[in-house]
Amino acid sequence: MSSDCRIRQSRRKDRSFRRINEAPIYCSNSDVASHQANSQDKQRDPFLQLVSLQKASGCWELDATLADVFGKTEDELTNQKPAQVDGSVWATLLALIWLYSCKIEQQVEWQFVAMKAASWIGSQKVGDLSQCVCVGNALLGCQMTKETLGI
Numbered sequence: 519m520s521s522d523c524r525i526r527q528s529r530r531k532d533r534s535f536r537r538i539n540e541a542p543i544y545c546s547n548s549d550v551a552s553h554q555a556n557s558q559d560k561q562r563d564p565f566l567q568l569v570s571l572q573k574a575s576g577c578w579e580l581d582a583t584l585a586d587v588f589g590k591t592e593d594e595l596t597n598q599k600p601a602q603v604d605g606s607v608w609a610t611l612l613a614l615i616w617l618y619s620c621k622i623e624q625q626v627e628w629q630f631v632a633m634k635a636a637s638w639i640g641s642q643k644v645g646d647l648s649q650c651v652c653v654g655n656a657l658l659g660c661q662m663t664k665e666t667l668g669i
Contacts, residue, residue, distance in 0.1 A: 564588075565621050568613060569631055576638030578613045580605035588616055588658060598657045602645035610635050612654050614667045619660035636668040 564587045571578055571587070578584055580599070582592040599608045614635055617628055644650065651664045 565624060565628070568616070569628065572613070572631055572635065576610070576634035577606045578609040578635075580609040584609055584613070588612065590657070594657070598653055600645075600650050600653055603650055604642075607639060607642050607644055608650070608654075610639055611650055611667075611669075612658065614639075614669070615651070615654045615658055615660050615662050618662050618666055619658065632668065639669050 567583070568578075568587045571584055573579065580592070580595055585592045585595050588595070595608070595612065596605070599605065603611070614632055617625075617632055621628060639647075647664050647669060651662060651667065655661055
């Protein structure tokens with residue numbers, strides 16, 4: 519086969535490929551509704567919500583969305599925050615406590631999330647971490663130790 523033939527065949531394939539890719543995609547109403555329902559389920563799942571809120575550094579921010587994961591208000595989290603820690607350390611500590619106490623059966627799914635969070639907490643200057651864990655336990659109704667949390 520000559521090189522001219524190969525080039526023409528190649529161009530023909532490229533044109534047909536473009537036509538296929540340029541074709542509009544149609545979704546039925548049930549497809550759209552299914553996608554929306556799936557998105558809402560993810561938003562309602564506290565575990566998925568918590569994981570999606572973790573920052574790239576490994577921490578969480580203290581805000582109303584995180585409080586909602588724990589079934590609390592932002593004020594409840596803020597009012598119980600020990601004076602020696604900032605909001606991100608407190609939020610990250612609460613996230614670890616919640617994961618280890620409420621989602622232990624899914625540990626395979628979140629173990630690296632927790633390791634990153636514990637590493638981040640370790641890089642922060644925190645006073646009495648054991649006391650912070652005790653306050654977090656009381657707030658969330660848990661009984662974790664800092665050793666269990668890997669911090």
